[in-house]
Amino acid sequence: MLDRDPLSMREPDGYVTWSASRKADWLWSQLIVDTTHTRTGLPPLTLPFRTAPFTEAAIVVRKDELQKALTRTADLMEPGRPKLIHARGSVAQVEFVPASDSPYTGILSPGPKGGAIGLLRVSLVARVFGDAAYTPAIAIKLLIDGKPSADVLAMNHTVGQGRDFNPFTNSMTNDLSDTHEQLRPAQRIMSFFFKRVSRQPRRMINDHLAASYADGSNTDTPSGPDRLIFHATSEAKGIFTNRAGVDFRLVLGELEPGSTIYDIEGVSSGPGGPEPVPIGELRLLSSFVSSEGGDRLFFRHVHHPKDHKPI
16 A cells, blocks of 8 residues: 655555556556545645755755765655655656657667657746746656666756746757856755756756667667757647646646657767757657656656766
8 A cells, every 4th residue: 555645655665677567557556646636636836845844955955865866766756855846746647659760779769669658747846936937847757677767857948938837838958058147046056056966967868768678678889869859749838828827737637648748859969960850759648647646756867977976
């Protein structure tokens, strides 16, 4: 029986050794759907602290705790650890369908070996209040037989998109290493903390996507893009038309299973130059739901080992 105390949720024994389909079934039916919020019972878009917010916040400013964001490979947050940013969101089952001419290997390669099933979570970096900008983000967890999941995190811009409340308006990428002088104080603080453990805190890599297939087998010569770009489809963008002021979690629930939500491109610095090339699309296998279990999912920030700083 899954513990209904959100901060105590944990993976079953032997979970990482399971097949991708078995993991997908447990994550969806036992963790996410079984703890779904009602439409009228959505938790506020605030930090889900319990009784000791200052003590809990102190946990994640320590270097050894921050480094776990780069190295931990579990699918759930560590029991007892609060989620400081991206605290509330909505999750759907998805399938990554590779392009027939994708130039990359592993999960990103063309079928029949390429592709994977997993989860997509759409969230806000933090609650929007005052003059703070609306800053959406996505996190993707692609499941692999007998191995840790392949995680991807992407945003459009760390400074947000003003008062545009459509999370699909702008394309997103997993490489935000360009500097932004207009960062707000809270963002500068988070950047300061993560610079203690990474030389490139806003750049994430894709080597793990190219290194193995969803069946757990390894590629002989991995080849992946330097950067991924996610372009929301017109269908995804359209559901937010004239929906300003409506909780994004409710609007997301209107997307139908089978919908293609993102077209994905890769950018490489190797032969052919930096022109984006289509590598596939992300399709919904379920509707979006908001749940306590979905808000306890963990997504690793995959940085290059050379960017890691010693503790």
